Amino acid sequence: MADLHIPDALLVKNYVEGNENALATLIKRHESKIYGFIYSKIADRDVSNDIFQDTFIKVIKTLKSNCYNEEGKFLPWVMRISHNLIVDHFRKTKKMPMYRETEEFSIFSIMSDDSLTIEGKMILDQVEVDLKKLIQELPEDQKEVLVMRMYQDMSFKEISELTGVSINTALGRMRYALMNLRKIIDKHQIILTN
Amino acid sequence: MAKIYSKKALASKDLKPKKEVVSFLLSYSQALKVVKIDNNSFEIIAN
Incomplete structure (x- = not known):
């Protein structure tokens, strides 16, 4: 104490x-x-x-x-x-x-698995196959630029060098390729979703 | 069984840490030695 x-x-x-x-x-x-x-x-x-x-x-x-x-x-x-x-x-x-x-x-309820389900994967595969088919419908010059950019991951500078056109032309072809793809999709009412 | 809706009061009057905690702290204090050499301090804990 x-x-x-x-x-x-x-x-x-x-x-x-x-x-x-x-x-x-x-x-x-x-x-x-x-x-x-x-x-x-x-x-x-x-x-x-x-x-x-x-x-x-x-x-x-x-x-x-x-x-x-x-x-x-x-x-x-x-x-x-x-x-x-x-x-x-x-x-x-x-x-x-x-x-x-x-x-x-x-x-x-707060955690989710973001990976695709089997159904989702099948739909995604189907969408990719459909898209490739649609790309085949594009004019050759536009198709070439789009494939090089999106599937081969090339820059527009590389594309212009390889195809022998200016960068602006390559950019223009890409723009027209995307516009034409949208037109085809709208015209045939194709639904590309996952 | 009736449901109890009331909450326990958070602070009861005689709250104390566990005896083990206090005894650990006292042992730790006995075992610890701090040695200062120049600007560095070294902690030595005896077994």
Whole structure:
């Protein structure tokens, strides 16, 4: 009980000088306030215990490396450390939110598999086959530019060099190729969707 | 079973960390030694 009358500043000084019991007294004196503060923000006992532990690890490291200035009071300083750790915790959980499966909430309602289903793949294959057939209907010069650009991934500069026309002509042919494709699709009311 | 709609009060009066946590901290403190050499500080943890 005598410990209760020793001010925090003196206990800190004793601890820095090597008296380990001083730390036990400091923790015992303030554990309730600090843990209560953390728990009031976190509302999870296990996480609160972790943050309480991390707080005091920082306190111990700072005191042992003689980096603590007794400018303010001990408790507000520890509270500030725990406050910063709480903020860090919320930042982490915000980046990596944890979801638990419950009756009302299923994890699959927010997660989806974007890969195509078998049906989707079949439709996509069909669309690609249909499109190739449509491209065959285009005039030769336009078809050539479109195939080089879309299927061989060539730049318009490369296309112009290879076909011996200017870049502007190649661009124009591409534009007409796309317009003509749209016309053919509209005319025959072809639906290309996936 | 009747459904309980009330929530538990968040801050009960006597909240304390686990005994294991406090005991870990005291052991950690005993084991930790910080040595400063020039501008570097080294943490040594005794087993």
